[in-house]
Amino acid sequence: MIPQKMTGRVANNWIERGIAVFFTTPALTQARMRRDDASKRCEFVLPSLSGGKGYYVMPWKSIMASITTTLHDRVLFEQIQKNDVDDPIKMRHVTLEVAAKGLAGPRAARKAQEILDSEKHYQLLTTFLLVLQLLKLADLPPNELIAQGIATANAQKRLKAALKDVAVRLNVPQDDLYVRIEALSLLIAPIGLPHAPEPGRLRLLSDDLLQFSGNVRGWTHRMPEEIAHLGEFEAGIADLTNRITTKTMQKVFQQTEALAAMLNAWEKHFNLIRHEVRQLAWMLDGWDYLISVFQDAAGKTEREREAVIADNFSLLPIPPKDQLEIISDQQMSTLSVVQKRWVRANEDWRSGLLDYEQVQRNEGRKAEMR
Amino acid sequence: MSSLDDWRNVATASLGLPDKRLLDVVKLVEQAPDRGRVCEVLDRIRPRLVRLRPPRALTVQRLLFRPVEDLFDPVERYRAKIGRLSRQIVQPCWTIIRALVAPPLLRRTDERLRTIDILDPNEVFATGLPLWQTAAEQLSTFLATDAGIGRCQVGTEQVTITEDVRQQLLNIAEILALATEVETVKLHLSERPIGSLSQVDIDLLSTIISRLAADSTRKVQTFVLVLLARMARPGDLLQVLADMALPCSSAEHAGLFKAVGSNALAALTYEAQDLRQQRNKVTDPISGAETAEHLVTRLMSFERTLGGLRDRTVTEQIHSARRDIGTFVLDTVVAKANQELFQTLAPPQGPATRTGPAEPTVEQVEKAExxxxxxxxxxxxxxxxxxxxxMEQRLAIICAELERQAHPAGAEADxxxxxxxxxxxxxxxxxxxxxxxxxxxLTAQLPGRNPAP
Structure with a gap:
């Protein structure tokens, strides 16, 4: 059941906050999709529709009846429904696949295809690293295996023998072992392994939050008080999100380090990791867009930066209340103060025609996706 | 490098350079002593410079013409008797003023320009004011006493003065005399083109116009004509002028409104006429459409404000501008865009690649979009x-062709x-x-595909 009401700006839980959707129609920018699992009914929380304070909550049918949406957004929604998207990881995948078809322009298509390919490679790398970790358990030095060339018949034979040995030691059926490793690598690829040569996507995003908050605080020094407050709040939420995600990632890393124990008591550990990775994806959902907008603002004038801080305040992915035992009452009261001060100019969405210059800016942001 | 051909070659060659290199060339060319030739080069690459907006070094000459710069027209578009200025006037005017103004003032101004921040409009204003005032006085005196029609000796140099040159010089002298007002307004109003006037802007303009009107309506006319050239919708400013209470008779007020309005409208009409005649010179449909859009915005605002006059000439001017813009858009911009769109997307000639038939690149698709x-x-x-x-008819033809091309030949299997x-x-x-x-x-071309809701 979709909760009908959001308490102020802060949602009660993830379902109530919804998943950020990378639409290109200006009025739907970063709309959040809330979904009722039982009835599969979708509704969208639109922060940038009226330009005023507050949100509009609309089902897709009403959106189509009242707003001219781009072809990209129509196809994206169709795919969201078709794929039963119910979390940010699936949403990202569907978004990239639609963009890769070229519906958000040629540049976004090229970028989306690059991302899909590189994520596939990264998952393969993660599988490989996990296998190496297993080989250590069988006392087979990976260097020796690599030196012989992993594709040679001899090496393959030794590899199989070693994995069989590990399976016996862990008391896991040999066929299951590889299936589990595959499933695990698919699950943790968005974060990556702690000893991977490059961090995974969500880990990078979490690190970017610190840079984001540092930049925004740097800008707010010379800004008028009301804007400085908004900026300070945005930086504060970025820091808070980073703290929570860093903790969650540490939990995942502890699990993957103790690989043997994990493969042994598979169900329990796997579910735990799945829960943590999903938490991470939810926590960081919506930040990639915001970070990209603020990175662009770095090269702009002070006045434009003020506008960026004020205009994107409504898109700030504030963690929901059930994740916020850490947030203090004082922070909540700050929020109500800044909310009162936040006034946005109305956007020209009423003409009914699509502003393709703005659509192109949104498509450009897709072309910079990471 | 001395011959005109050499300079023209520089201009033509520069047009092929990337933005950054082009700006480097401009910097070098500007240091050349031969201003006439420099202008020749700059005129040719001006459309690109307008888009690039390079920070230009401020010389004494450029500072002098700052209050009048909005009225300059390219040589080929310039028409006399509507209060506009030809870029060709710069050279003789500068020769005269350099001969008339005391050298210490020119030297002092030059020295100050080297020390101030030229991006700070207040400092530029303070530096320019003595120069503008002196130049205005000297130029008016010169025109009133020494200058006849024909070749004229100014200091050690000779200048040819025609009726039109004399009129343009008079206009420049009048505007320079109002430099304080013109530059003050520029400091307070937004950048050119000014989109809309706030109440604060209107109050400031009203105060200045009332003060000038107390002196003479001619000054108001000069002042408003300069500002009209800065407006995206000049009609808004004309409306301010019409709504104001001026310290003159209502007949004078009406005459002033009509004189300023028809001069500015005439300039726009000529601009539209030139646009229509330029049909073969338009190389880029994007800037062509942009120009037409700006022109129509201006025209519509004139129509709203001057329509009430029920003046036959004004109505004819508006109709002729509409016709010219329409012809330019339909016959030139649309035709060019259509041609470029399909040329860009046409399958490249040559054998298919190993991975299949050749497809347009990302850059080509973007160009088509x-x-x-x-x-x-x-x-x-x-x-x-x-x-x-x-327009709908033309768009329908283009869309039908695009729909036809959605099924490329030989792609059935791919x-x-x-x-x-x-x-x-x-x-x-x-x-x-x-x-x-x-x-x-999309739904029609993909049978069996569920249409999006």
């Missing part, structure tokens, strides 16, 4: 000037290629006719 966007802009322009049906081609066409149709039409095409 820009052409489609400029056609969309043209549709806005034609709607405003009553040529909606003509499903991904076919799908990419279809989406490329669908996006272009979306830009031209809207997402509903694009969705209809």
């Amino acid at each position: 820009k052409c489609a966007l400029s056609l969309r802009r043209c549709a806005r322009v034609t709607e405003a000037i009553g040529l909606r049906r003509e 499903e991904p290629l076919q799908s990419r081609q279809m989406i490329r066409s669908a996006r272009l149709i979306e830009l031209l006719a809207g997402p509903d039409e694009a969705q209809r095409m």
